[in-house]
Amino acid sequence: MTTTSNDEGRDDDFKVIVISGPGGVGKGTIVNEILKRDPRLWLSRSWTTRDPRPGESPDNYHFKTADEFQRHIDSGGFLEWANFLDYMQGSPIPDPPAGMDVVFEIDVQGAKIVKGLYPASLLIFLDTPSREVQRQRMVGRGDTPERIEQRLQKAEEELARSKELDFVHLINDELERTVDEVLALIAGHRA
Numbered sequence: 001m002t003t004t005s006n007d008e009g010r011d012d013d014f015k016v017i018v019i020s021g022p023g024g025v026g027k028g029t030i031v032n033e034i035l036k037r038d039p040r041l042w043l044s045r046s047w048t049t050r051d052p053r054p055g056e057s058p059d060n061y062h063f064k065t066a067d068e069f070q071r072h073i074d075s076g077g078f079l080e081w082a083n084f085l086d087y088m089q090g091s092p093i094p095d096p097p098a099g100m101d102v103v104f105e106i107d108v109q110g111a112k113i114v115k116g117l118y119p120a121s122l123l124i125f126l127d128t129p130s131r132e133v134q135r136q137r138m139v140g141r142g143d144t145p146e147r148i149e150q151r152l153q154k155a156e157e158e159l160a161r162s163k164e165l166d167f168v169h170l171i172n173d174e175l176e177r178t179v180d181e182v183l184a185l186i187a188g189h190r191a
């Protein structure tokens with residue numbers, strides 16, 4: 001895994017919320033819900049070189065070729081980027097409208113970089129009640145068996161790494177409850 005950042009510190013005036021967690025635990029679902037319910041949240045839309053999953057919204061990522069991604073690295077367009085499994089993901093330099101706070105849905109390595117750039121960031125790590133539940137969720141959304149095994153193997157590594165940072169850990173069991181918990185954490189962070 002390679003991760004890099006473009007800077008040693010930033011003084012933007014928005015709040016930063018980072019949502020991390022293993023693949024398939026429900027990060028995207030929860031992020032969609034909190035964006036609907038809190039109009040002051042602005043999602044950082046990542047770039048990726050992977051293909052869209054069956055039925056995946058074209059809005060989930062900026063889907064790019066490896067060449068396009070590399071050119072964006074070279075021109076300093078990313079806040080951070082990482083190799084994940086066999087593809088690349090990166091957060092462009094955020095540029096939210098005035099008054100909006102920024103949500104990143106990124107892996108733990110990316111979270112570490114963002115935390116370094118925005119030390120006041122709120123870090124939230126989502127997980128499932130068990131790896132079997134995580135597996136079922138990935139089966140349910142149509143991941144290939146190969147991707148499911150890769151993401152399950154990576155899950156424990158992500159969890160262990162998350163404990164080296166000041167993540168708040170939440171188990172996404174019942175969706176509505178988790179969404180309420182995330183919104184409450186954000187409200188507390190703003191206060």
Ligand code: ADP
Nearest residue numbers: 023024025026027028029137141172173174175
């Ligand atoms: P991630 O973004 O973490 O990879 P997704 O948001 O794509 O995960 O969720 C994976 C699957 O799990 C989706 O099919 C989603 O509808 C489902 N899901 C998310 N949260 C829950 C939950 N609390 N209970 C049951 N299914 C859920």
Ligand code: 5GP
Nearest residue numbers: 023046081082084089090091105106107110
């Ligand atoms: P997926 O391919 O399942 O959408 O995402 C795989 C992993 O990459 C997830 O942990 C997701 O949070 C993370 N991710 C998505 N976008 C970015 C990004 O821009 N930067 C980093 N570091 N991780 C990302």
